[in-house]
Amino acid sequence: MFNEASGAWKVILGLLFFPVLFQQDFLTFALGADDLFWIALLKRLFLLLPVLSIILACWVTIPCVLSVVFRAQRTEFVITFFLIWWDLGKAIFSFWGGILKFLLVLVTAIMILLKLIVLGIWVLIQDLFFIPIQLVKNLGVGVFDAGIPWIALVLTLIWCLIESTVFTFVTTPLVMDTLSNLTGGGISEAFLRIPLFLFLLFLILGSYAVLATWSDALASRKIGTIIKIGIIELVALFVEVVFLYREFVDSLVPWFDQHTSGD
Known part of the structure; x- marks a missing residue:
């Protein structure tokens, strides 16, 4: 579409549809189709949703900017507009932090589970080894304390x-x-x-x-x-x-x- 236009129209179309200039490259990079499996997995986990949200925000930005001319409270709208972009950035970082926190909690839970399994096996081995001794001890105490x-x-x-x-x-x-x-x-x-x-x-x-x-x-x-x-x-x-x-x-x-x- 941009290649067919020329001159001022090309500039205008480039400004109106600027997400088209980079969205394909962003999506290709975020999907990581040509990368190794674990790299593609990390990209899709950490980058795919943020890239989609940024592209969507860019498309929403276009009508918002065009509507500034017709709005009565332009100052409040512009401030709110930039605050929304700021919130989007914070949401992306919160998303990454949540994933890292989830991975940390998952690793901790797995380590605790492995610890419980090891301790359970150790206690079971101890019980199997000491139960006969304990039974003989209890039997002896019960027998000799019975007054027979x-x-x-x-x-x-x-x-x-x-x-x-x-x-x-x-x-x-x-x-x-x-x-x-x-x-x-x-x-x-x-x-x-x-x-x-x-x-x-x-x-x-x-x-x-x-x-x-x-x-x-x-x-x-x-x-x-x-x-x-x-x-x-x-x-x-x-x-x-x-x-x-x-x-x-x-x-x-x-x-x-x-x-x-x-x-």
Whole structure:
């Protein structure tokens, strides 16, 4: 358009449409199409919006300047006009400052997040390492502060294990014969001893638990409980004598006979 005009018209058109003289170059520079990716990204981030706002302000300036001739309060209008351009400059610098502040806050937040992740992983590792120790400590404190007679309890458990082992050994043939007669087939002795041992162990532990309850009933003089537990103990005594101690004595007879015959 400017190339076709000449003389005074070219000057007038250049003044009226002066943004055309530089807006294409400004936009090309702000877009950075021929630059590297990160340079183009920075240009579009920091320069594209300010360049567009300046170009728009230049186009708006043209009718504003032309309208000064027809305005009544020209002085106030001109002052306001320059103040708006001043505000545009401040807005551009505020825009750049806001972007820099955002980037600073983003970097700080990322660093804090990484710090939290590292600290969280470190605390997790410490917890995984020290939790077993803490559990053992709490268990030990809870156990030894409970007022339980541990010596008597341990000795009772040891005696129950010994008694279960002995009765398992002496009653295995009887149980094997009984089950063989019921099933009509042979049963492995090793396969039978494990469940028989567990059964006898729980039976013996239960008998000691009943004795402890009977002792508490005697101390509190609860006649009904004493009679009930007494009947249960008599039945248990009969079963143990008939099925357990009888077999135990039968297994000891050959041993006594062997040692007495030598004398």
